[in-house]
Amino acid sequence: MTTVFRNARLLDPASGLDAPGGVLVEGKRIAAAGAGLFADAAGLPEGVAVVDCQGACLAPGLVDLRARIGEPGEEHKETIETASIAAAAGGVTALAMLPTTQPPVDSVHGLEFVARRARTAQRTKIFPYACLTRGAAGEQITEMGLLAESGAIAFTDGNHAVADSLVMLRALSYATAFDLLICQHPEDPRLAAAGVMNEGEVSTRLGLPGIPREAEAILIERDLRLVARTGARYHIAHVSTADAVALVRRAKADGLKVTCDTSPPYFALTEMDVTDYRTFAKLSPPLRNEMDRRAIVDGLADGTIDAIASDHDPQDTDSKRQPFASAAIGGAGLETLLPVALDLYHNGHLSLLDVIGRMTAAPARILRLELGTLAPGAPADLIVFDPDRPWRIDADTLVGKSRNSPFDRRLTSGKVLRTVVDGRTVHLAESP
Amino acid sequence: MDTTTGFPHRHLLGIEGLSPADITWLLDRADGYVDQNRRRDKRTALLRGRTVMNLFFEASTRTSASFELAAKRLGADTINMPVAASSVKKGESLIDTATTLNAMHPDALIIRHPDAGAAHLLSQKVQAHVINAGDGAHEHPTQALLDALTLRRRLGRIAELDVAICGDVAHSRVARSNILLLQAMGAYVRVVAPPTLLPAAIERMGVEVFHDMKAGIAGADVVMILRLQLERMHGSFVPSTREYFHFFGLHDVALAAAKSDVVIMHPGPMNRGTEIDSGIADDTNRSVILDQVELGVAVRMAVLDALLGETELEMEAAP
Numbered sequence: 001m002t003t004v005f006r007n008a009r010l011l012d013p014a015s016g017l018d019a020p021g022g023v024l025v026e027g028k029r030i031a032a033a034g035a036g037l038f039a040d041a042a043g044l045p046e047g048v049a050v051v052d053c054q055g056a057c058l059a060p061g062l063v064d065l066r067a068r069i070g071e072p073g074e075e076h077k078e079t080i081e082t083a084s085i086a087a088a089a090g091g092v093t094a095l096a097m098l099p100t101t102q103p104p105v106d107s108v109h110g111l112e113f114v115a116r117r118a119r120t121a122q123r124t125k126i127f128p129y130a131c132l133t134r135g136a137a138g139e140q141i142t143e144m145g146l147l148a149e150s151g152a153i154a155f156t157d158g159n160h161a162v163a164d165s166l167v168m169l170r171a172l173s174y175a176t177a178f179d180l181l182i183c184q185h186p187e188d189p190r191l192a193a194a195g196v197m198n199e200g201e202v203s204t205r206l207g208l209p210g211i212p213r214e215a216e217a218i219l220i221e222r223d224l225r226l227v228a229r230t231g232a233r234y235h236i237a238h239v240s241t242a243d244a245v246a247l248v249r250r251a252k253a254d255g256l257k258v259t260c261d262t263s264p265p266y267f268a269l270t271e272m273d274v275t276d277y278r279t280f281a282k283l284s285p286p287l288r289n290e291m292d293r294r295a296i297v298d299g300l301a302d303g304t305i306d307a308i309a310s311d312h313d314p315q316d317t318d319s320k321r322q323p324f325a326s327a328a329i330g331g332a333g334l335e336t337l338l339p340v341a342l343d344l345y346h347n348g349h350l351s352l353l354d355v356i357g358r359m360t361a362a363p364a365r366i367l368r369l370e371l372g373t374l375a376p377g378a379p380a381d382l383i384v385f386d387p388d389r390p391w392r393i394d395a396d397t398l399v400g401k402s403r404n405s406p407f408d409r410r411l412t413s414g415k416v417l418r419t420v421v422d423g424r425t426v427h428l429a430e431s432p
Numbered sequence: 433m434d435t436t437t438g439f440p441h442r443h444l445l446g447i448e449g450l451s452p453a454d455i456t457w458l459l460d461r462a463d464g465y466v467d468q469n470r471r472r473d474k475r476t477a478l479l480r481g482r483t484v485m486n487l488f489f490e491a492s493t494r495t496s497a498s499f500e501l502a503a504k505r506l507g508a509d510t511i512n513m514p515v516a517a518s519s520v521k522k523g524e525s526l527i528d529t530a531t532t533l534n535a536m537h538p539d540a541l542i543i544r545h546p547d548a549g550a551a552h553l554l555s556q557k558v559q560a561h562v563i564n565a566g567d568g569a570h571e572h573p574t575q576a577l578l579d580a581l582t583l584r585r586r587l588g589r590i591a592e593l594d595v596a597i598c599g600d601v602a603h604s605r606v607a608r609s610n611i612l613l614l615q616a617m618g619a620y621v622r623v624v625a626p627p628t629l630l631p632a633a634i635e636r637m638g639v640e641v642f643h644d645m646k647a648g649i650a651g652a653d654v655v656m657i658l659r660l661q662l663e664r665m666h667g668s669f670v671p672s673t674r675e676y677f678h679f680f681g682l683h684d685v686a687l688a689a690a691k692s693d694v695v696i697m698h699p700g701p702m703n704r705g706t707e708i709d710s711g712i713a714d715d716t717n718r719s720v721i722l723d724q725v726e727l728g729v730a731v732r733m734a735v736l737d738a739l740l741g742e743t744e745l746e747m748e749a750a751p
Contacts, residue, residue, distance in 0.1 A: 204631040205448075207548035207570030207608060212632075277549030321527055323547030325568065 002026050006038035008053035013357025014373035025380040028422035033374040059356045061093025061381035063363040063372045067312035073102025078314035078401045080117050086400030088123035088427035090335040091416035093381035099131045100158030106131035106142045111150050123426040127153040136160045141171045145178050156183035159284050163189045172232035183235045191215035196325045198271045198286040217243035224251050236260035240285040242295030249304040259366050263311035264340035267296045279320045279327035281406045301349050307362040310337040314402030331406040339412035380423040389415040439738035443555045443562040446571035447612040459581050462734035479508035482539040486512040489545040499542050502732035534558040561739040569603050576609035578731040582724050591618035596649045598624040599658030602631045606699045624648030628669040646689035656697045660707045673706045683709040
């Protein structure tokens with residue numbers, strides 16, 4: 001089966017291409033892509049399906065560095081199937097799935113189960129992480145070599161930081177034998193233990209226990225020293241503070257093999273969104289202040305922050321409708337990833353190509369996936385989107401199983417019109 | 433809505449959001465109830481036929497008794513629901529209980545809960561008027577109102593008073609409500625505590641911060657001592673109660689630094705010998721601690737009156 005996508009604004013961050021053009025898809029792969037391709041509708045080969053993009057943007061499908069899925073163990077919040085529907089609606093054609101399920105993915109048979117289930121997802125490609133330590137308890141490292149052989153894309157304890165410095169040193173050191181990627185949740189668990197939101201004037205006024213901002217920088221500083229010693233591949237998940245951005249910027253200048261990401265809440269929201277005890281804005285790390293938010297934007301603009309991940313974390317209504325301190329942590333993020341990230345473009349902080357690059361070429365490079373590119377021969381994972389179509393996010397109309405969006409009622413610009421995985425259209429937006 | 437009389441709020445969730453006029457209205461109304469409470473027949477029929485539920489997810493003796501008396505003296509039917517936080521998983525029971533109780537058509541729900549924001553959450557789920565009797569470390573508005581009434585009756589005013597709030601401000605809803613109310617009414621507020629018992633950025637609430645008890649209370653008109661909430665101490669906030677009393681307790685040595693006519697307050701229950709010397713607490717020339725308890729009933733009557741009394745009809749007539 002051959003499909004032609006024409007009359008599009010091609011965005012291919014991997015090659016720096018941003019020009020009118022088209023893409024030729026043969027079977028599951030891209031056969032050709034380029035500026036001016038199929039500009040003339042008359043010259044199309046015969047017997048091919050034609051998608052006229054009507055001037056909309058055509059880019060590689062989004063590669064999500066981090067999403068939590070409720071399966072196994074919390075299927076009432078999200079299953080692999082419902083997550084793939086949400087992913088397709090959000091233009092996410094590949095996602096790395098956190099191992100902090102119930103039970104956690106910390107063994108070869110657990111990984112094989114998840115990988116088998118993931119292959120049933122029709123609408124997105126799911127790559128499982130494995131736990132860095134058994135049970136994500138931070139004490140004993142997992143069988144990292146065997147897990148990698150079985151398909152673990154990288155190693156992380158999800159939203160649990162490895163607190164023990166010796167365990168982290170050994171994990172980083174051991175990982176170098178197999179050239180594995182380790183992904184850390186940067187938060188000193190003891191400093192953060194009692195807190196439920198960012199510490200500061202807002203937490204004081206709300207009477208909520210705060211998480212000091214230093215919790216993030218302290219763990220990153222420690223890890224960077226261990227990375228310098230071991231030379232391990234190290235990735236920092238969801239940086240949220242100005243201090244963290246400064247640390248990563250310096251580490252990169254020093255030549256360390258460190259990458260990091262953030263997620264839309266940290267450049268689009270602040271702790272002020274928690275006032276009125278809004279539990280949908282209870283996230284980990286917590287929403288920070290305006291100074292931090294600006295530093296995250298700057299870090300994205302200058303490339304210190306490599307990627308933008310959805311940080312998708314589905315929670316059902318019952319676990320969110322609680323007093324703030326007791327409410328579950330996390331926000332649904334797959335469907336809102338692109339439109340909220342496009343704020344960075346609309347506000348003039350990043351070019352459109354760079355915003356897309358943070359969600360395609362960059363995460364693919366970090367995870368070493370042959371995705372996130374329009375290069376001939378690459379899998380035909382594509383999105384067609386209109387960066388200017390207004391969309392008022394309405395949690396009640398999200399298609400995922402849990403609708404705990406911290407962006408409920410936010411007015412955004414940008415909508416995914418079509419999502420294509422391996423040449424197959426898996427999502428088609430209704431006409432406006 | 434009629435703005436010349438009454439109280440333009442559906443719930444009392446905190447001092448935040450109340451105007452000086454609202455506060456004055458409540459204090460004026462409470463003054464009248466002080467007299468009623470000293471009469472032989474203390475009961476009126478203002479709230480006859482109304483149902484007031486006490487919903488306490490935290491142990492409390494004086495506040496729940498004070499609210500119950502206040503409702504009874506206004507003629508309402510009252511029921512106490514001592515919901516032990518330990519017996520049910522926090523939060524789940526709050527929503528479940530709220531939904532259940534709502535079906536019984538209470539007119540007012542008085543809630544105390546260990547989590548900040550619990551009263552806000554409840555107010556979104558029920559038709560009844562919600563009165564916050566303390567939510568976590570957030571607010572305890574009726575305590576601040578009764579403290580204000582005590583001061584106004586004793587010193588004739590609140591504006592421009594110099595008030596030192598001493599002790600465990602970090603875990604204290606009483607401190608937050610008092611800071612908000614006293615500042616709204618034009619008082620000057622300082623806080624005196626070791627840094628470990630002060631919440632982050634407390635100076636952003638417009639208070640002056642002291643870590644030295646003598647300096648902190650010198651020149652103050654009022655010294656408000658907070659309970660050292662030992663049950664909330666998850667870490668080592670202070671090394672020992674002995675050291676705490678020595679440096680931050682109100683004893684004769686510290687008190688020598690204060691004005692001779694300083695007014696001493698404590699929201700209770702007191703840890704004698706931990707945050708306040710027993711003799712000072714019982715010195716009725718300076719301590720108004722029992723006045724606070726007495727006026728607490730009057731203030732809670734005023735709050736019930738404000739939310740459930742005659743003004744409610746006007747509120748409900750508004751679109």
